[in-house]
Amino acid sequence: MTPATASPYLDLRALAPLAQLRFTTRRRIDGAYSGRHRSRQQGGAGEFVDFREYTGGEDLRRLDWKVFARTGKAFVRLHQDETNLLCTLALDGSGSMGFGGFDGQASKLEYMQYLSTALTHLITQGQDQVGVAVLGEDLGEYCPPSSAATNVAVMQEAIAKLQPQPSTVMAESLRRLFERSKNRGVLMLLSDFLMDDVEDVFAALRLYRQRGWEVVVLHLVHPDEERLPMGAAFRFEGMEDDAVIACTPADIRTEYQKHFAEHMSVVRRLALADGCDYRLASTAVPYLQVLQGFLMERAG
């Protein structure tokens, strides 16, 4: 499938080595069309799975007459249905995603744009459907899952136009997205989780899990966030509000690192506790490498 628009974040040549990799899931999912993923439905087509005694009202076409002839008992043949995957990419559009380090490197947002654009390409390459939702102060841009090239192009364009927003309410945005999602699928949340209401965000994610969604949490971290810059004094400016703090990093370096490590731990713990697939992605690692590892791990 050829994209209708060329996103600046879509590097097909770079993605070529990953063309054989597919975004898979071990869970059974609901899909719109038949595909290569195991469906929650067990019907008469697909790979044989098991027998089950016939109960009245069932489709007689699924009755195994040979077994009935041999044993005199009616059994129904069960086959695993296969369907396509509906993956929704929830992108964090908060201001903190605009952080590009102390030396003006690529920001997390930019990293996320490369990564999500690649995912849209790879998912649709696997005949699956992909959707994009930008989480800001409210649910902003939302493209329902689709595999149509035109829709994908729109999605990639939306990703390319993504700008950090001064304030976000991610939990509320997730709830809105949940309400607008019709089919169960895979929700991939790409965020740095540097919001004040992390637990509320995971409370919103629990809605997805309870409905049978598979939730993948991709935690984006910039390496300069892990430690404060070296220097005598800095005037730190908040990226989501107007807060300004002047201090000497040396004085709080240890405490800061403790707080950041604790934050990482909390996000990981909450994600795992809710049955989410948690993956940490540092912007120091090339997104293709992260993507490859992610896909290979999911492929088993």
Place this chain on the structure above:
Amino acid sequence: MFLHPWAIGLGVLAIGLPVAVHWLTKARPVRMPLSTLKFVRQSLKQRQARHRLRDFLVLALRTAAVALVALAIARPRFGEQPLVSDATSGAAARVVVLDVSQSMAAMDGGVARMERARSAAQNYLRYKPGLRANLVFAGATPSAVFERLSQNFDVLRDELSKAEVQGDRLDINQAIERAAELLAPYAEGSSQRLELVVVSDFQRSNWARADFSILPERTNIQLESATAGQTPVNLGILDAQVRSFGAAGGDGELEVVVGNYSETPRPVTVEVTIADAAFQLKGTCPPGTRTTLTQVIRLPSAGWQIGEARLLGVEDALAADNTRGLATEVRRAPTYALISREARNRRPSAGYFLEKALEPLAGTRFDPADLDRTELGLADLLVIDHPGKIEDEDIGYLGGLLRRGRGMLYVASEPIDATNLQLLVDKLGGGLQMPVQFTPPSQATARSGLFLASYRAGDVPFRVFGESVKSMTEPLRFGGGLTSRRIENSLDDDLLATYSDGTACLVLTSSDAGKLAVLNADLARSNLPTSAAFVPLLDQLVQRLLEGRDMRVRATPGEPLVVRLPSAATVVEELTIKTPAGQTGEEDEVGELTTDTGGVVWRWTSPEQPGVYRVVRGDETVFALPVAADAEESSLESLAPDVLTERLSGGRASHFRAVGSADPEQDTLWTWLLVACAVCMVGEVATLIAFKS
């Protein structure tokens, strides 16, 4: 309070320095957007209290360090501040009194007190605008460098540098009086400060009677002590003399008084040399007391004997009092001269009785009308009986002999004796205080059969009878003599016996060095000569009268001397004065000899060097005078400062300071302030390290 008060203001400004340094050295913050600001905020909140404490400590220590440096520069002086110092400005009249008495020669704490005092006094004799000063050397007699206060500090300091310890005793009140005279012109109608600086060892014996009340009321008194704090150990010979019991060849008692001014008993050995003989006296001196060492010696040949007493094996604070000169006159056997107009061979007569009673002594009878003064001058005892009218000139001569130590027994038997005695009293003036006045008896008065109504049994001569005095005196009957009446305010002790009619029987009184006894009776009309009491009574009386012939005159350096020479010295031109070194002294060095009615007088304004001075006629010494420092100078104990400033200051503002410890002790705080500053700086570094770790 502060030597450099301006530094306080500087310090106040400098206290802002740490804040300024903190601000100036504070790093300019780099603007930096940060996504994880909430973690920074949390970290800051956690460390804020700790950092606030650190910042407070660092700023406090830094500020304290600056303040301490400023204080150190200001040079604070703690304790009571001196009343007289160079720190005060304005016109001032200042008198510096420097103690030059003998005790200032003592070594105290390894340094002579005089040197310490000189250094202290020099601090007060520096030029300062509006300051006039004078320097008074205080000894027995104070002497000022200038007649009035001056600004010629060069001369004052020069005189100070040349000042030496005298052998004087300090008369502090005279020095204060001299200072008061110098300050008096500035006391009234003047706004100048009046300052008296006294630099002394404040020896207790000299300063106990000090009185500053004579000074102008607004005088500030600064007392600078030249002592090292503790009273130094000192032993000294306080007196040395020979008491002679008899004449040449007889026994005498060598007596040396040693003072031990320490806290432990001290064994002492005193070597005494007299003429060619040497003696050693040994003993143990209890602490804080005077001990008299005695030894009986055989008196050498007659004449003046000169010697020296010296402490052996003693190393103490004051060396000057470890030796002392002594001089004693060893006399030949005493003689008497009987002045009587009675015939030599008349028996019985009063003269005859007297000659017989005095027989152990060699005597010569003189006719009052033809007195050979040369012969008369050699006699030790003058016995006058029935002299008739004695010429005025002869009375004057006899009075002179009496004043120079001759004994005189006057037997008043005739009315004319009243005239002679009155004339003698008139000649001697205030030098002779008779207890009674003798007058001729009236024609109607029959003076016979008189007996002793009262007498002093315990005194000479009656005490020789002991308990039998009553039985010895009761049979005595007297006749003749003079009537008498008591003189008001006269001494009762001089009247030894009275008759039954209330008149005086026996009078014994003194005139300068000599003694006069008046026996008011005609021995020829009394039974006394024939009684057993006569010889003992007369012997006792004569012994008492002869006591005056020992002329023990001592002189103290610095104190004026007037001494009447023995009768052997008659012609001034034949006499010269020899110094202790044996050289003939000049007048300004040893005083002068003059003649007056009583004989030759030695006048010396201010004896200086200790030793034995001699008056010689040819090779013969006719008089010797030991000059030695006052015994009180040997006690080096100082008076307590509070006594000086409270009891003796006379209401004047006064301040006491020990020279040896004054400035270093008062002005050492700045070093401790610097140490504290260093501690603050180290503390600051330690605080930073502690909080960093």
